[in-house]
Amino acid sequence: xxxxxxxxxxxxxxxxxxxxxxxxxxxxxxxxxxxxxxxxxxxxxxxxxxxxxxxxxxxxxxxxxxxxxxxxxxxxxxxxxxxxxxxxxxxxxxxxxxxxxxxxxxxxxxx
Numbered sequence: 001x002x003x004x005x006x007x008x009x010x011x012x013x014x015x016x017x018x019x020x021x022x023x024x025x026x027x028x029x030x031x032x033x034x035x036x037x038x039x040x041x042x043x044x045x046x047x048x049x050x051x052x053x054x055x056x057x058x059x060x061x062x063x064x065x066x067x068x069x070x071x072x073x074x075x076x077x078x079x080x081x082x083x084x085x086x087x088x089x090x091x092x093x094x095x096x097x098x099x100x101x102x103x104x105x106x107x108x109x110x111x
Contacts, residue, residue: 007047009093010092015049016089020086022039038054
């Protein structure tokens with residue numbers, strides 16, 4: 001059970017890191033003309049969580065006119081998503097820490 005908690009925590013770390021990378025890429029290209037932002041989609045797998053990266057289909061001209069941004073990136077959404085992904089990353093790290101402590105306790109009992 002502890003090993004599966006480690007695997008779930010690790011997959012959560014990796015998935016949220018990829019999602020943070022996507023948002024960073026989107027924000028970095030905020031001023032890039034006709035840039036199509038990517039979107040992270042999370043899926044549950046038997047071993048934990050995975051992320052699929054896709055290009056978001058958006059009306060670039062509407063986004064440019066509405067926010068004055070030449071790309072289809074919505075800065076407010078990117079910031080909000082980044083905060084959520086960071087919180088999820090931190091929670092996954094706590095799962096790993098708890099599992100690590102439990103393994104240490106189990107090893108102490110056996111010794």
